[in-house]
Amino acid sequence: MVLGTVPPHYLARYCLRGKGPQAGTFLVDRRLRERVDFRQINLNRPLPQLPTFYLIMLRNLLIYFDRTTRQEVVRRVLERLEPGGYLMIGHSESLHELGVAELVQLAPAIFRKSLPGSGADVRLISADEEDTPGHRGREGRA
Numbered sequence: 001m002v003l004g005t006v007p008p009h010y011l012a013r014y015c016l017r018g019k020g021p022q023a024g025t026f027l028v029d030r031r032l033r034e035r036v037d038f039r040q041i042n043l044n045r046p047l048p049q050l051p052t053f054y055l056i057m058l059r060n061l062l063i064y065f066d067r068t069t070r071q072e073v074v075r076r077v078l079e080r081l082e083p084g085g086y087l088m089i090g091h092s093e094s095l096h097e098l099g100v101a102e103l104v105q106l107a108p109a110i111f112r113k114s115l116p117g118s119g120a121d122v123r124l125i126s127a128d129e130e131d132t133p134g135h136r137g138r139e140g141r142a
């Protein structure tokens with residue numbers, strides 16, 4: 001990790017600077033480490049009991065699945081994403097074909113889940129919809 005990209009108040013609050021033989025390294029504070037929960041979960045099955053998240057990274061995972069499975073996996077994962085939270089996928093992946101109405105695309109591989117009542121003004125449409133009469137472009141107003 002490039003520490004220069006971490007805001008100084010986070011460094012001060014959550015990182016310990018290495019000294020002596022550890023000089024040049026850093027350790028994430030125990031309070032933060034203890035909040036991390038590592039689990040192996042099959043996203044192709046109903047998810048176990050999980051909290052909701054502000055950020056979900058699915059980089060280079062969807063490439064393994066056919067369209068129907070991709071749709072199911074994204075639907076499952078979105079249920080665990082907080083409104084206003086971010087979903088990141090790989091640069092070679094796309095959600096366009098999946099028709100996920102509640103995701104706003106911010107950058108090629110970065111999406112944000114709409115807040116309730118905010119009225120998503122960007123809607124991802126499926127390739128099939130592109131030829132329908134009245135279609136207003138790949139990211140038309142919903």
Ligand SMILES: C[S@@+](CC[C@H](N)C(=O)[O-])C[C@H]1O[C@@H](n2cnc3c(N)ncnc32)[C@H](O)[C@@H]1O
Binds near residue numbers: 058059060061064
């Ligand atoms: C190409 S690797 C990408 C790893 C990492 N996200 C990255 O971008 O470097 C694909 C990952 O998807 C995981 N994966 C494949 N099928 C999965 C499934 N059904 N549920 C959860 N993870 C899965 C694999 O274990 C592997 O870690």
